[in-house]
Amino acid sequence: MKNKPTALLFLLLLQSLYLSAQPAVQLRAQAPAPFLPKLYLHIDREIYFPGDSIWFSAYYLNGQNLAPLTGLGKLYTDLIAPDGTVISHKVWALRNGKGKGKIELPSDLNNGHYMLRSTCGALFHLGEEFCTYRPLEISTLTFNREKTTVREKNTQIALDLLPEGGHLLAGIENLIAIKALTEDGLGVKVRGRIVDGNGKEVATFHSSYKGLGHFHFVPEAGETYRIEVDGFPGLHVAMPAIETQKLKLFMVSEGPEDLLLRVQTVAPLQNQKLHFAILHRGNILFHQSFQLKSPSVDLRIEKAALSAGIHRFLILDEFFRPLSERLYFNKDLDINEIEINTDRTTYSCRKPVELSLTDPEGKQSGFSRLSLSVVNKNAMTEAGPGENILTALLLGTELKGYLEGPADFFNDEAGLTSSEKLDLLMLTQGWRSYRWADPDVINDTIQNRDNGICLTGQLQNPLTKWSVPNISINAKIFNNIHYIELNGISDEEGRFMFSHLDICDTASVLINTFTRKRRKNVLISLDPLFPETISVSRAYHPGKSFDAAKHIALRQQQYFNEKELTDYLLATGSLYIDEVQIVKKAPSDDGPYGTLNGSILSLKVTEKDHKYPSLLTYLQGRVSGLQVYGDMIVIRDKSGLNYTTPLFLLDETRILDHNAVIYIPMSDIDKVEVSMDPRDFAISGADATGGIIAVYTKKGASLGPSDYIPGLASKIIAGYSTCGEFYSPRYTPNNLDNPQPDHRLTLYWDPDLLTEKGKAEASFFSSDDAGNYLIQVEGITGTGKICLGTAAFKVYNLPKEQ
Structure with missing residues (x-):
C-alpha cells in the first residue's frame, strides 16, 4: 500500500484569492468513525452441484490500511437461494485476521x-449494507429436456437518472448517468430520449456497459420534461429536480498527471464559507476551507498524491x-504479484503436481498470508473469476448494492x-x-461487538x-x-457478561450465583449466544434468471463422472454415502436400572430425584464404596483396601475437572452409570483406572422456566x-491402479498458506479428468498489500504410467 503524504497534494483554486491548505484535524472531529473493518471470502470455485462443499478462506482486515486485524472475532455466513431464502446460517471464528470454513450444499437444491x-x-x-457478497451458480444434472430461462425483451426494468454531483442545475451543461436494471438486479441495454413540454426531443441516451451509461443535458428552469425508453412505453422514470439555488461538484477532465474538478453554482452564494475534502477508506487525506465568490471555481489535484481505489x-x-x-x-494499483x-505444464492422470510460489513482498516484510485453489476451469464462469480480493476490497466493500461481475470492470474492451x-x-x-452522523454509534459497534463469543x-x-445487582457469578x-471456568x-441492572470466548462446537454451560449470605434465591436468564440472521432485501438479491445451457459441458462431465462412480460401487458391492459427521453418541436406553455387561451400575434419574442439590448427594448411599468429602469424591477399588478418584464422563466425553x-x-x-472397569466404556488411560462415573444428560436438555432451580442455570450452546481438512488423495505405486474413480473438480485447496522469506510450496495429484486447470492465489501481506x-x-487422458 502506497503511503501518499498530504504535502504532495497540490490544490489550485483558479480565482484571485489564495487559499492555504488546512490540517485535517478540524474536519476529522466532524467526520465519521475512522475505522470500519473489511471482510473478504476467497472461495475454491464459482460453480457447484447439489451435495458439493464450498470451501472458503476469510480475510478480516483493517479498513484503512488493509492489514490483518489481531484478536478474536466472529464471521457470519449465509447461503441465500434465488428466492431470498437463507438456506444455511453459520458462525465461524476469526483469529488474528483470518478464518476458514466449509459449507455443505443440500442435495435437493x-x-x-x-x-x-x-x-x-x-x-x-x-445491517446488510455492510455485508459482503459472493455470487455462486448451482447447477443440477437434469439437463435433458430442461427449459432454458432466457430474459425476454420486454422484461420489467428499473431506470434511474443520476446527475453528477447529486444535483441537476438549471441553465448549465450537466452530466447525467443512467443505470438500467432488470428485476433480477442485472444490467440491461436501454436507449431513450428526454422530451420537453412541447414534445421536442432535447437529449438522447443509451447504456454502454452492464446497463450503465451517461449523457449531457442543459435543463431550463421552469420547464417540464418526460423520459421515453425504447421498448418500454409504459415505463415511468423520475426526472431529477431542476435546481436554481444549489451548487455541485463535477469532473471537468482527467489528464495523465492531474484531475480538474469544478464547483459550480447558478448564482453566487454570498461569500458562504465552504469546505473541500478528500476521503479515502475513512481517512481524511486533505481539507481546505474557502469562500465561493464567483459562479464557478476550479480545483486541480495531482493524481500522484492519491492512493489506489x-x-x-x-x-x-x-x-x-x-x-x-x-x-x-x-x-x-500497488499489487504484490505472486x-x-x-514443475511441468502438462500432466497425465493421477500424477503429482508440484507448485512453487515466489512472494516478492514477503522477501522484505517476512511473510504473506495466502489461500490457494486449484480447480477445473469448467467450474469457473466463462469470463474467469467474477471477483477476487482486489475487486472486493477496492470495490465491493466500498459501494452499495449488488455488483454484477466486478472483476470485469478492470478489463479493457473494444471501445471501452x-x-x-x-x-x-x-x-x-x-x-x-460513509456515515457522517452518529460516529459514537459506529465506534460502539466496532469496539464492543467483535470480541469473540x-x-x-x-x-x-x-x-x-427485579434485577439482582452485585452478585458473584461462576460459569463453567x-x-x-x-x-473454561x-x-x-452482575452490574447494577443485574446483567453479566463473559467475553472474548473461543468455543468450538457444542458445549455445556453451567452457571452458579453466590450472594454474601450464601443465598441462591436468584433466577438466571441466559441470552442467545448469536443474533438471528440479517434479512434479505431486493437490492442485494442475486439474479433469478438462469441459463441452464451455458454449463452444458460441465454438467455432461459431471453426469458421466457420477455414472462411472455408481457403476463402480455396484460392481464392488460398496455402499456409497455422503460424508457423516458424528457430533456425539447418544446413550442407549437401558431402562431404569439396566446394565451393559453386568459390571455397570446404571441409575435412572426420575422426577423425584430432582430435589437433590447436586450429583454427589444423589450418588451417596446408592453406590457401594463411594465416599463424598465436600466437593471431593472417591470410590473403594476392587481390593476393598484403597480409595481412588474416579474419571467423570459427560455424554461419553472425558471431563478433566x-x-x-x-x-x-x-x-x-x-441417568448415571458407575463402573470400576474402564473396558465397560471402551476407555483407556491412567485416569480411568480409579473407576468411571458416566453422566448422561437429557437429549438437547437445558434448563427452562419450569425447571427453575435457585442460583443455577444450565444450557447447551453451539x-x-x-x-475438517480438505481431502486430496496421494497416489503411490500401490494404489495408482485403484479402480475407484477420482473426479474432483477442486483438485487442491489450502486456506492457510504462509510464505516464509518470500517462498512457499504445495503439492497434490491430478485426478482422472483431462482438461484445463486454473491455479489461483489470493491473500494479504502483514502490511496490508493485496x-x-x-x-x-493441462491434464491429458494418457495412461497413468506416462
Missing part, C-alpha cells in the same frame, strides 16, 4: 444463482454538512477502457461506508422479577475440546462452526 453473504461481529448490527471528493457547508460529492477511482511455477467502466460505476453506485444474561428475583463451559459480578459435572442440575440428567497470482496447466 435447484438450478440458480445463489449468494454467499458474510459479515463480522463488528458490522453485523449495521475509491476517493470521495466533497464540498461541505460551514457546519460540515455535505452539499455535493464526486467519487473517483484511482487505478494506480509468481506461481509448476477499464477507466471508463470504473467511472460509470463511480457515477451510479452509491457510497457505502460473549456469554451474557441477567439475574432476577424469581418473585418480583465444557465439551470434549474446552474446559470464569468468575464475575469433576466440578463441571457435579453441579449440573439433576433435572438435566437422564459455539463456532468448524471444518496479493494475487494465477497460473494454469
Whole structure:
C-alpha cells in the first residue's frame, strides 16, 4: 500500500484569492468513525452441484490500511437461494485476521444463482449494507429436456437518472448517468430520449456497459420534461429536480498527471464559507476551507498524491454538512504479484503436481498470508473469476448494492477502457461506508461487538422479577475440546457478561450465583449466544434468471463422472454415502436400572430425584464404596483396601475437572452409570483406572422456566462452526491402479498458506479428468498489500504410467 503524504497534494483554486491548505484535524472531529473493518471470502470455485462443499478462506482486515486485524472475532455466513431464502446460517471464528470454513450444499437444491453473504461481529448490527457478497451458480444434472430461462425483451426494468454531483442545475451543461436494471438486479441495454413540454426531443441516451451509461443535458428552469425508453412505453422514470439555488461538484477532465474538478453554482452564494475534502477508506487525506465568490471555481489535484481505489471528493457547508460529492477511482494499483511455477505444464492422470510460489513482498516484510485453489476451469464462469480480493476490497466493500461481475470492470474492451467502466460505476453506485452522523454509534459497534463469543444474561428475583445487582457469578463451559471456568459480578441492572470466548462446537454451560449470605434465591436468564440472521432485501438479491445451457459441458462431465462412480460401487458391492459427521453418541436406553455387561451400575434419574442439590448427594448411599468429602469424591477399588478418584464422563466425553459435572442440575440428567472397569466404556488411560462415573444428560436438555432451580442455570450452546481438512488423495505405486474413480473438480485447496522469506510450496495429484486447470492465489501481506497470482496447466487422458 502506497503511503501518499498530504504535502504532495497540490490544490489550485483558479480565482484571485489564495487559499492555504488546512490540517485535517478540524474536519476529522466532524467526520465519521475512522475505522470500519473489511471482510473478504476467497472461495475454491464459482460453480457447484447439489451435495458439493464450498470451501472458503476469510480475510478480516483493517479498513484503512488493509492489514490483518489481531484478536478474536466472529464471521457470519449465509447461503441465500434465488428466492431470498437463507438456506444455511453459520458462525465461524476469526483469529488474528483470518478464518476458514466449509459449507455443505443440500442435495435437493435447484438450478440458480445463489449468494454467499458474510459479515463480522463488528458490522453485523449495521445491517446488510455492510455485508459482503459472493455470487455462486448451482447447477443440477437434469439437463435433458430442461427449459432454458432466457430474459425476454420486454422484461420489467428499473431506470434511474443520476446527475453528477447529486444535483441537476438549471441553465448549465450537466452530466447525467443512467443505470438500467432488470428485476433480477442485472444490467440491461436501454436507449431513450428526454422530451420537453412541447414534445421536442432535447437529449438522447443509451447504456454502454452492464446497463450503465451517461449523457449531457442543459435543463431550463421552469420547464417540464418526460423520459421515453425504447421498448418500454409504459415505463415511468423520475426526472431529477431542476435546481436554481444549489451548487455541485463535477469532473471537468482527467489528464495523465492531474484531475480538474469544478464547483459550480447558478448564482453566487454570498461569500458562504465552504469546505473541500478528500476521503479515502475513512481517512481524511486533505481539507481546505474557502469562500465561493464567483459562479464557478476550479480545483486541480495531482493524481500522484492519491492512493489506489475509491476517493470521495466533497464540498461541505460551514457546519460540515455535505452539499455535493464526486467519487473517483484511482487505478494506480500497488499489487504484490505472486509468481506461481509448476514443475511441468502438462500432466497425465493421477500424477503429482508440484507448485512453487515466489512472494516478492514477503522477501522484505517476512511473510504473506495466502489461500490457494486449484480447480477445473469448467467450474469457473466463462469470463474467469467474477471477483477476487482486489475487486472486493477496492470495490465491493466500498459501494452499495449488488455488483454484477466486478472483476470485469478492470478489463479493457473494444471501445471501452477499464477507466471508463470504473467511472460509470463511480457515477451510479452509491457510497457505502460513509456515515457522517452518529460516529459514537459506529465506534460502539466496532469496539464492543467483535470480541469473540460473549456469554451474557441477567439475574432476577424469581418473585418480583427485579434485577439482582452485585452478585458473584461462576460459569463453567465444557465439551470434549474446552474446559473454561470464569468468575464475575452482575452490574447494577443485574446483567453479566463473559467475553472474548473461543468455543468450538457444542458445549455445556453451567452457571452458579453466590450472594454474601450464601443465598441462591436468584433466577438466571441466559441470552442467545448469536443474533438471528440479517434479512434479505431486493437490492442485494442475486439474479433469478438462469441459463441452464451455458454449463452444458460441465454438467455432461459431471453426469458421466457420477455414472462411472455408481457403476463402480455396484460392481464392488460398496455402499456409497455422503460424508457423516458424528457430533456425539447418544446413550442407549437401558431402562431404569439396566446394565451393559453386568459390571455397570446404571441409575435412572426420575422426577423425584430432582430435589437433590447436586450429583454427589444423589450418588451417596446408592453406590457401594463411594465416599463424598465436600466437593471431593472417591470410590473403594476392587481390593476393598484403597480409595481412588474416579474419571467423570459427560455424554461419553472425558471431563478433566469433576466440578463441571457435579453441579449440573439433576433435572438435566437422564441417568448415571458407575463402573470400576474402564473396558465397560471402551476407555483407556491412567485416569480411568480409579473407576468411571458416566453422566448422561437429557437429549438437547437445558434448563427452562419450569425447571427453575435457585442460583443455577444450565444450557447447551453451539459455539463456532468448524471444518475438517480438505481431502486430496496421494497416489503411490500401490494404489495408482485403484479402480475407484477420482473426479474432483477442486483438485487442491489450502486456506492457510504462509510464505516464509518470500517462498512457499504445495503439492497434490491430478485426478482422472483431462482438461484445463486454473491455479489461483489470493491473500494479504502483514502490511496490508493485496496479493494475487494465477497460473494454469493441462491434464491429458494418457495412461497413468506416462
